[in-house]
Amino acid sequence: MLAADVEAVLEANQAFYDAFEARDIDAMSELWEHSDRVICTHPGWSPLRGWGAIAGSWFGLFGNTEHLQFIVTNARAEIDRDIAWVVCDENILGGASSGTVAALNLFSRRPGGRWFMIGHHGSPIVG
Amino acid sequence: MLAADVEAVLEANQAFYDAFEARDIDAMSELWEHSDRVICTHPGWSPLRGWGAIAGSWFGLFGNTEHLQFIVTNARAEIDRDIAWVVCDENILGGASSGTVAALNLFSRRPGGRWFMIGHHGSPIVG
Numbered sequence: 001m002l003a004a005d006v007e008a009v010l011e012a013n014q015a016f017y018d019a020f021e022a023r024d025i026d027a028m029s030e031l032w033e034h035s036d037r038v039i040c041t042h043p044g045w046s047p048l049r050g051w052g053a054i055a056g057s058w059f060g061l062f063g064n065t066e067h068l069q070f071i072v073t074n075a076r077a078e079i080d081r082d083i084a085w086v087v088c089d090e091n092i093l094g095g096a097s098s099g100t101v102a103a104l105n106l107f108s109r110r111p112g113g114r115w116f117m118i119g120h121h122g123s124p125i126v127g
Numbered sequence: 128m129l130a131a132d133v134e135a136v137l138e139a140n141q142a143f144y145d146a147f148e149a150r151d152i153d154a155m156s157e158l159w160e161h162s163d164r165v166i167c168t169h170p171g172w173s174p175l176r177g178w179g180a181i182a183g184s185w186f187g188l189f190g191n192t193e194h195l196q197f198i199v200t201n202a203r204a205e206i207d208r209d210i211a212w213v214v215c216d217e218n219i220l221g222g223a224s225s226g227t228v229a230a231l232n233l234f235s236r237r238p239g240g241r242w243f244m245i246g247h248h249g250s251p252i253v254g
Binding site: 037039041043044045046047049074076078080081082083085087089102104106108119121122123124125126127 | 164166168170171172173174176201203205207208209210212214216229231233235246248249250251252253254
């Protein structure tokens with residue numbers, strides 16, 4: 001793996017948390033692939049499949065949750081051709097939602113070189 | 128995606144649950160890629176990275192947990208060249224562990240055509 005590729009994937013991963021923290025639906029929409037193959041499992045949720053369902057979940061979350069701050073630690077990217085996966089810890093500060101969530105994020109690289117999110121799975125770390 | 132490829136990925140996914148249900152450490156070892164890039168997040172756990180840590184977790188789980196039965200539903204596979212991801216529901220029957228877990232499983236295809244597991248992330252579905 002080229003260091004520059006790893007850096008680009010980790011930047012795409014951070015952009016996801018920046019959009020989440022800013023509750024910026026446009027930025028969130030811009031960084032996801034808009035397709036039927038994308039998947040998203042929020043902590044405690046059933047899996048969502050396809051951009052329509054996932055977009056709806058962000059609208060709901062951004063409208064209903066308190067302000068959350070994300071401090072991402074232990075992020076590590078792996079790349080296999082044009083698919084990448086990142087495992088990281090989301091250290092969340094924000095009232096009742098405070099805690100640490102383990103995340104697995106998937107990305108796909110388009111011909112132009114930009115990485116788009118195609119999967120997110122988060123689960124609270126207990127204890 | 129070729130239907131035969133999707134079928135092969137779903138078979139690899141089912142083999143994982145068969146090994147889990149049988150608490151068969153040899154079968155589990157045989158279906159995972161033995162590398163540093165593999166990742167595994169059991170429900171409520173911090174992410175494990177690399178085959179050594181993941182193998183250790185299976186030894187522990189198979190030795191310490193009650194017998195679990197897995198009924199896998201809603202499994203859907205997506206393939207991008209030689210990487211595949213499956214989202215499914217694990218309907219678990221087994222005393223205190225009974226419940227439904229959302230899973231995201233990753234697979235890598237070797238030149239010979241066989242799919243090896245490179246990632247697993249499970250989280251309980253609440254409510």
